[in-house]
Amino acid sequence: MTSWVSNAWYVAAWDAEVDVAPLARTICGVPMVLYRKLDRSVVALRDACPHRLLPLSLGLREGDSIRCRYHGLKLGPDGIAEEMPLRSDPVNRRVCAESFVTAERHRFVWVWVGDRALADPALIPDLWACSAPGWVFDGGYTRVAADYRLMIDNLMDLTHETYVHAGSIGQPEILDAPIEAQVRADGVFVSRWMPGIEAPPFWRDALKADGPVDRWQVCRFLLPAAVMIDVGVAPVGAGATLDSHDHGVRGMVVDFMTPESETSHHYFWGMARNFDIDDAGFTARFKRQQGGVFAEDKAILEAQQASIAANPELGLTAYRIDEGGVRARQIIARAIANGETA
Numbered sequence: 226m227t228s229w230v231s232n233a234w235y236v237a238a239w240d241a242e243v244d245v246a247p248l249a250r251t252i253c254g255v256p257m258v259l260y261r262k263l264d265r266s267v268v269a270l271r272d273a274c275p276h277r278l279l280p281l282s283l284g285l286r287e288g289d290s291i292r293c294r295y296h297g298l299k300l301g302p303d304g305i306a307e308e309m310p311l312r313s314d315p316v317n318r319r320v321c322a323e324s325f326v327t328a329e330r331h332r333f334v335w336v337w338v339g340d341r342a343l344a345d346p347a348l349i350p351d352l353w354a355c356s357a358p359g360w361v362f363d364g365g366y367t368r369v370a371a372d373y374r375l376m377i378d379n380l381m382d383l384t385h386e387t388y389v390h391a392g393s394i395g396q397p398e399i400l401d402a403p404i405e406a407q408v409r410a411d412g413v414f415v416s417r418w419m420p421g422i423e424a425p426p427f428w429r430d431a432l433k434a435d436g437p438v439d440r441w442q443v444c445r446f447l448l449p450a451a452v453m454i455d456v457g458v459a460p461v462g463a464g465a466t467l468d469s470h471d472h473g474v475r476g477m478v479v480d481f482m483t484p485e486s487e488t489s490h491h492y493f494w495g496m497a498r499n500f501d502i503d504d505a506g507f508t509a510r511f512k513r514q515q516g517g518v519f520a521e522d523k524a525i526l527e528a529q530q531a532s533i534a535a536n537p538e539l540g541l542t543a544y545r546i547d548e549g550g551v552r553a554r555q556i557i558a559r560a561i562a563n564g565e566t567a
């Protein structure tokens with residue numbers, strides 16, 4: 226049994242990463258090759274030539290097809306043979322590489338790794354802030370040599386900001402604010418409401434005003450492996466509440482953790498925001514800064530994964546701060562056990 230839900234959409238790549246040239250990426254333990262057809266739709270095939278298993282990602286693109294670089298077997302975008310290595314051999318259409326269903330939404334290329342018949346685009350996680358009018362979204366990619374669930378734990382518990390990100394975004398006040406974890410039909414939520422505080426510099430600049438603010442942080446886990454963190458501030462008295470807060474400046478930190486193996490994952494991260502949306506320079510600077518912050522998490526998680534491997538007789542323990550991650554793991558485990566789609 227795997228540690229991930231199989232019948233689910235996973236982010237395979239940023240939209241900009243997939244082009245005409247083949248891209249190799251292992252998704253949920255399956256080596257895949259991704260490329261764009263002439264109509265720009267995305268092909269995902271098992272990254273192994275049906276002949277002698279050379280990765281197809283080393284192959285040559287021809288129209289919408291791909292030709293293996295070893296003996297020249299040519300496969301169409303559906304993975305089915307179009308030309309045999311010996312041109313005089315009749316084409317055997319039973320020769321094929323497995324193909325996977327793809328979709329593009331919210332700036333990401335998604336792939337369905339389980340039963341093709343269940344691949345309904347309506348099940349793509351609703352990362353709404355990445356494509357909402359009045360918002361702008363960008364971000365990056367980091368491979369992390371750690372179980373994807375360790376990153377979910379990390380993102381559902383922002384107390385780690387104080388120590389892991391002491392030099393960047395850490396704020397001791399985060400440890401003072403009470404937290405509340407809730408399991409709802411639309412995900413696991415961990416909320417922090419910090420009323421009447423001094424805005425930290427980032428948010429004061431975003432708001433372009435001085436004075437006390439109400440600040441919120443709402444972490445939300447969605448199956449199969451997404452965390453969205455709703456963050457922002459509003460001037461005190463503007464009417465913002467934990468449930469409704471479009472009164473000031475708002476950002477949505479978007480994280481998707483696609484398992485690569487049991488001990489590594491592809492981390493797609495970014496932030497959508499509803500302020501200064503035409504400032505491309507801000508977008509680029511913020512992305513660089515966010516990449517630096519997440520490199521701090523990568524270092525911690527990879528050390529944690531190595532320690533887990535080095536101490537097989539020990540287990541993880543959970544304190545109150547871990548409740549969000551614990552609840553998210555329970556929902557993943559239940560979906561795996563029930564063979565659910567996510």
Ligand code: FES
Pocket residue numbers: 274275276277278279293294295296297298310
């Ligand atoms: S390994 Fe691909 S054609 Fe032989």
Ligand SMILES: [Fe+2]
Pocket residue numbers: 379385386389390518519522
């Ligand atoms: Fe972090």
